[in-house]
Amino acid sequence: MTRRELLALATIRGLKAQETVDYRLRIDHITLEIGPTTFIKTTGYNGTAPGPLLRMKEGQRVTIQVDNATTEPEIVHWHGLHIPSDVDGSVEEGTPMITPRGNARYTFVAAPSGTRWYHTHVMAMRNLNRGGYSGQFGFIYIEPKNEPGHFDQEVFLALREWDPYFTTAEDSMDVAYKHATINGYKLGFGEPVRVKQGQRVMLRILNASATMHRRIAFAGHAFTVVALDGNPVPVRKSVPILELGPAERVDAVVEMNRPGVWILGATEDRDRKAGLGIIFEYSGQSTQPQWVAPSTERWDYTVFGQPGNGAPAETIPMVIEKKFAGSRWVDKWTINGKSWPKTDPIRVREGQRYRLAFDNRSDEAHPLHLHRHRFELRNTGIYKDVVVVPPKSVLDVDFTAGNPGKTLFHCHQQMHMDYGFMSLIEYR
Numbered sequence: 001m002t003r004r005e006l007l008a009l010a011t012i013r014g015l016k017a018q019e020t021v022d023y024r025l026r027i028d029h030i031t032l033e034i035g036p037t038t039f040i041k042t043t044g045y046n047g048t049a050p051g052p053l054l055r056m057k058e059g060q061r062v063t064i065q066v067d068n069a070t071t072e073p074e075i076v077h078w079h080g081l082h083i084p085s086d087v088d089g090s091v092e093e094g095t096p097m098i099t100p101r102g103n104a105r106y107t108f109v110a111a112p113s114g115t116r117w118y119h120t121h122v123m124a125m126r127n128l129n130r131g132g133y134s135g136q137f138g139f140i141y142i143e144p145k146n147e148p149g150h151f152d153q154e155v156f157l158a159l160r161e162w163d164p165y166f167t168t169a170e171d172s173m174d175v176a177y178k179h180a181t182i183n184g185y186k187l188g189f190g191e192p193v194r195v196k197q198g199q200r201v202m203l204r205i206l207n208a209s210a211t212m213h214r215r216i217a218f219a220g221h222a223f224t225v226v227a228l229d230g231n232p233v234p235v236r237k238s239v240p241i242l243e244l245g246p247a248e249r250v251d252a253v254v255e256m257n258r259p260g261v262w263i264l265g266a267t268e269d270r271d272r273k274a275g276l277g278i279i280f281e282y283s284g285q286s287t288q289p290q291w292v293a294p295s296t297e298r299w300d301y302t303v304f305g306q307p308g309n310g311a312p313a314e315t316i317p318m319v320i321e322k323k324f325a326g327s328r329w330v331d332k333w334t335i336n337g338k339s340w341p342k343t344d345p346i347r348v349r350e351g352q353r354y355r356l357a358f359d360n361r362s363d364e365a366h367p368l369h370l371h372r373h374r375f376e377l378r379n380t381g382i383y384k385d386v387v388v389v390p391p392k393s394v395l396d397v398d399f400t401a402g403n404p405g406k407t408l409f410h411c412h413q414q415m416h417m418d419y420g421f422m423s424l425i426e427y428r
């Protein structure tokens with residue numbers, strides 16, 4: 001009998017099954033060597049950043065023990081999973097904080113399948129060592145019952161920058177960074193990804209940035225996008241670049257058909273110089289790593305879509321505005337005229353479908369994230385949990401209220417979330 005069957009049996013008999021811990025995460029101060037003589041002091045999971053890849057099977061019941069070795073309260077969010085509010089990892093939904101030097105156990109059923117991730121969900125405000133600026137992030141991969149698209153090698157790539165500092169852009173405060181990495185290493189410092197001619201390589205890419213939108217290209221190669229935010233797309237398409245806002249994921253297959261040594265990295269030269277890239281090396285090749293600018297930088301989610309579901313009965317307007325808070329101060333953000341914690345809760349009924357009609361009246365792009373649910377980009381059949389709404393534009397997403405419990409909606413740009421851009425969805 002498998003462990004799962006045993007657990008099921010225990011439940012049937014009404015016994016409380018002895019809980020076993022499947023994964024352990026330890027939150028502690030860490031030092032990363034991201035480049036030659038470049039050390040970063042931050043907080044991370046199990047001594048590294050990204051933290052360990054947590055691999056689980058769809059439908060598997062998992063228990064994760066988190067030990068907080070720091071003197072700050074913490075919380076871990078399981079991003080993209082459809083799990084109950086009390087374990088989702090958001091204090092606003094009712095998940096308890098992990099006390100300083102304390103621990104917590106998160107038990108849930110791993111679903112839906114695909115590329116998910118975990119990260120701290122605390123506010124940072126003006127502390128650039130906290131929250132999304134820290135090293136507390138890692139991949140979760142939930143294996144589907146049937147893996148879409150065959151491949152020979154699987155590579156997880158997490159984009160991230162380090163050493164944040166405040167700048168003043170057009171009078172207001174913004175954050176910039178001294179270094180950028182993929183999987184914790186600056187371009188050329190970590191081990192290259194070793195590939196063979198003829199291989200199909202599945203790239204699972206995460207933008208783990210607190211604030212930055214990124215464009216990525218793979219010199220000499222094209223990406224065949226198979227999933228967005230871990231969810232298979234209706235139409236697989238080959239594209240020269242990928243664009244990822246904070247918290248977005250793209251799964252793409254690359255055919256290794258151009259022997260050489262190539263750079264996968266940011267399309268912006270200065271971002272690659274800051275470290276945002278990684279080398280792919282074909283076996284038997286030892287030339288200098290090459291960069292080739294992509295033919296176009298156009299990115300449009302809808303090319304991977306096909307007509308999906310029709311319009312839901314109810315549309316919820318979501319007007320997004322920026323409020324200038326004063327020179328050398330951080331801007332405030334409003335949803336329908338109000339900032340968190342004063343934003344009006346969105347009330348939904350279980351089983352009903354709703355449209356969130358985003359109207360971004362600001363001059364910044366927003367990676368908008370819905371916890372515990374997925375949404376469909378209007379009439380595309382594309383399902384995501386983060387969507388980037390470009391500056392001065394409108395965009396609709398539709399979702400089914402299928403997971404009762406308090407549900408957080410917020411901008412995944414840390415400064416926007418910290419300064420008001422957050423709201424709760426509540427089931428009636």
Ligand SMILES: [Cu+2]
Pocket residue numbers: 365366367411412413416417421
């Ligand atoms: Cu935002």
